[in-house]
Amino acid sequence: MDVLINEAKIQSRIKEIARQIEKEYEGKQLVFLGILKGSLPFLWELAKNIKNDIRFEFIEVSSYEGTESTGKIKINKDLTESITGKDVIIVEDIVDTGRTLTFLKEYLLERKPNSLKIAALLSKPSRRVMEIGVDYIGFQIEDKFVVGFGLDYDQKYRNLPYVGYIE
Ligand code: IMP
Ligand code: MG
Numbered sequence: 544m545d546v547l548i549n550e551a552k553i554q555s556r557i558k559e560i561a562r563q564i565e566k567e568y569e570g571k572q573l574v575f576l577g578i579l580k581g582s583l584p585f586l587w588e589l590a591k592n593i594k595n596d597i598r599f600e601f602i603e604v605s606s607y608e609g610t611e612s613t614g615k616i617k618i619n620k621d622l623t624e625s626i627t628g629k630d631v632i633i634v635e636d637i638v639d640t641g642r643t644l645t646f647l648k649e650y651l652l653e654r655k656p657n658s659l660k661i662a663a664l665l666s667k668p669s670r671r672v673m674e675i676g677v678d679y680i681g682f683q684i685e686d687k688f689v690v691g692f693g694l695d696y697d698q699k700y701r702n703l704p705y706v707g708y709i710e
């Protein structure tokens with residue numbers, strides 16, 4: 544396993560984003576809406592560095608067969624609390640084609656949150672198929688398949704404390 548982004552770099556970048564969010568949402572209650580399962584480490588590192596009242600919500604999605612052409616996303620586990628009127632930040636591990644977040648944003652906006660932003664630890668801009676605005680990005684990376692810090696290969700490697708790739 545080769546290290547792409549080491550633990551110290553991840554932690555310090557997350558702290559920067561945390562400070563930015565704290566400033567932008569001063570004194571407000573927030574909902575961190577994590578996309579299972581990959582967002583968990585990022586969501587937690589971000590949340591623990593922010594003093595606001597942060598509520599956690601989770602949604603689990605997967606791609607339908609043939610998603611490359613249809614871009615259809617299936618919801619495996621839906622929200623359990625209402626997000627209507629709330630200030631919501633979707634927390635995701637990585638934005639690749641942008642299909643997941645494009646679908647989710649539309650789906651969540653139907654529930655009329657007060658505001659909806661997106662935070663992603665990683666982004667692969669060269670892979671984008673759908674234009675999606677990401678408000679907070681940890682790192683832009685090249686087109687490599689990465690694992691660790693929540694990201695998996697066949698459900699493996701999620702618990703690595705760094706982002707790595709297999710040559
Ligand atoms: P998108 O809908 O194409 O943006 O896909 C986003 C999802 O694909 C992420 O939530 C990840 O689960 C998965 N994914 C994309 N690139 C990688 C990668 O390099 N490593 C692990 N998972 C990835
Ligand atoms: Mg994912």
